[in-house]
Amino acid sequence: MNKPVSAPHPWITAYPEGIEWDVPIDITPVHEQLLASCAKMGDAVALDFMGATTSFRRLGEKVNALAGALQSELGVAKGDRVALLMPNTPFYVIAYFAVLRIGATVVNCNPLYSLDELSHIVSNSGATVLVTLDLKATFPKAEKLVEKGHVKKLVVAHFPDALPGLKKILFSVLKGKDIVKPATSAAAQSVISFEELMTRGKTPAPVRIDPEKDVAVQQYTGGTTGTPKGAMLSHANIAANMSQIDKWGCGLFYPPSKVVAVLPFFHIFAMTVCMNVPLCSGAQVVMLPRFEMKAFLSLMKRTRPNILPAVPTLLHALATKDTATAEILAPLEVAISGGAGLPGETREAFAKKSDAILAEGYGLTEASPVVTCAALRVPSKPGSIGLPLPATDLRFVDLDDPEREVPQGERGELVLKGPQVMLGYFNDEEATKAVFTANGYLRTADVGYLDEDGYVFLVDRIKDLIISSGFNVYPRVIEDAIYHHPAVDETNVIGVKDEYRGEVPVAYVKLKDEQSVTEGALKSFLEERLSKLEMPREIIFRDELPKTMIGKLSKKDLREDYENNVKAGR
Template identity: 75%
Template structure:
């Protein structure tokens, strides 16, 4: 493969670009913390954050970031290139810590608070992070304390969670939920613990740090990739800033005041870090947060704050589309919903459209691309079922599934590959994995299978790792899932491939039914005969009251594979 001049043949999406957006626009790679602090200076007393009713102005937020940045340098000796782990849900402490670390050239290592201790141990030991910032909720603090005990973490900065709440809620939380709080001062790790509030109060001015956006790492984001142990994707300051710039151009002003972005996806996930945090705050827009998604709390947030932009995952949109308490009136403030993190089932798209007048745009990205690669238009309707067009300055190709050094023709299925300013530097301390994920001419292989249509729109078929090879034929779980969703009794479904002595592999469908519905395997298979080929028919249909999900809300095929191995002994 060789790069060619931008023509509609090599870049078929060019002819379909929305009016007012240029693909070859200049991309701004000014580090995001510089953009954020400039936004704080410009917006002053305007509200930057709303957390359960507690508001923070841009001015106060900027001052807190500088104060923590100075304290990290002065009192903890954190310097440029040091890796610092963040272990907390969405809250103002995360926002301050994130920008403070970038401000001093330290590298953010995001950690999922719901990870097991062994997963957290791998991330902090692999990254070399010896400082961690967390909160004193037991669900988070207990593992942080154990990481100190294991010798991984030397300094544990701990914020007092009730300090993030408005006055009455702060009092009630201590009164009603005080048992959920840890007691850091009585911890076995007490000698390593430093008070977040005290660090801020010292009000140290940060020393200037020279950053090369192209080469200096800003965030080391851990991802499982296609297989194996989580790897640290090194995202430079330029990578993250470039994706911010790309989304800004694509949004045509969507993320500027008076916009309010609902941040219910966790900031420690790359999708939310970029779209719910960096994009709005660097543009001066308000972020309204929840520590996690709960329907009652989310509907209360909508009613109280009236956000107009909702980044979401399909399972969240599915819940809003199907739960009776999420009424059309409750959702009326949402003007644009952006779906990412997993494929959006057509049934969910249609159900959401019946309840909400919001423009629903499906996007696509991956950790290694900071993350957004492509998205449907955010101002005008796009092709249903498509993830849209490549973002400005993003080049996309589809590679032969047998030989990734060859491209396939338009319309043929292949592995999506991307090259652009948002693509990572590589995996931390893993040159072999880095070589494997890039083609010889620098395209990042995504392990997602899809194709271009005649207008240059991208359609995804499935993940390569989820592909089922059945009697030598490629079977795509998503096609089976789309067929299952056509049955009116189905609430959620996920299809996996399992070993089959005759065919090599065979599909198995897991299904959660809607409340009050009943269905058996024979009836479901009979229904699918009109929608699937014989090769695609599931070997087995398994009904569950709930299907496992990741922290961000994606249905988890890995957990289902483990479930099948445990209960049926014929897993992959």
């Protein structure tokens, strides 16, 4: 039996059987959990990278070896920041846990960021050591960071060493041009080999960590709306979110489960759900450096994973591409959608291909990141982002007055409390103060409501809200309507300035292959589904819509495109 509902927590009665909200939360630092898992699991496979496997025992040995070398060879001490600039590889996993093992702080860097963005992150964080790969996609930027004086030491891994035997040879022969030679670069004096550090045989000295005060990860966020801010996530924050997810999963992330890691580890969603949770539970992680349909389907057939954390665009691709057959997707038991709102059309199309439970979740960097999730073992309410995770308290507050809670069912800004909520923004007291309410709830800038059963529904981002003739217009409502047209593959709606209404919606649309529809025909289709204020002033067709590194459709890039190209008549 579930616990009786208390007035402030209306979601408790909707909790799945066997899950309780008011439970103890484990805050054991994640690296301690990982090393315990490595000791317990021994020769079981921890990592599969394109066919090259690493056992739990070997992973633990490598983490300790690199940790010892970082301490003794590079002088990395407790509280120091170490930047990681690389896609998913075993090197990332080893470096991440090695940094935490010695009490230093991980600073994740997106390889697709511009040099200016990376310069800000590295200089703001104070990271003097950066771990990267000898790929043209990563090393040149790392080299520039040294030249600019932001980084003193580069730890560089040789990418082909992560591949299985034949692939390693073929990569060197066929894609040798993608590899750079750090020893001959302008930053050569600052370069030290990842592999060389591993062979030093150094044992890391013990470091005392206060889980609730010491920062494990400094994750930069807010780059789409301004200068990125460093969210300080303590060891307790990260461990708490892992514990919450573990309790919500009811054993889902334990062996013999296999978790697909195609989302990048440098993103908070993948870091927690694709890496930390399964590895610390003894489950196998199967990796790709990025999403490519052919490679992904090959991975599915070879490893037969049962858990797929994904973003909506990835799920949309699987649901609509003929090569992603029901037979290939059959091993999946659970697909977890996060990072952006899941369109109803994508949910329906995916259900036709796969019997897996498709659970939509919600989180943000400042919450380590998961806040709510649909049930992972039983079906949940479609369209909802689920229920608050155990020990997570949330409210909806007035859009103009965040200190005033709105009644259940009324739209407002989502605010929350919980053990997974960050310590604050690094060296930014003003921004930290602004993101919390007077009674300590984290403001999310997301608009939504609690329904009568306590399920959470989101409507849109405050920053994406379009104020047209004084009325609130939500891009997601428009996008959902457009997705109902059978010719539409992807859509993204932005607000643009208008002299009469203040702002009006503009829709960007990508059509399915061999499909066609005119702007007029699409608007006629939308007339019964949208109000006059919601009707896009323009519908702009594109062969591709811009996406972020994690695969989310990017409104930032569309706003720039509209200003620089559409508005300018190009």
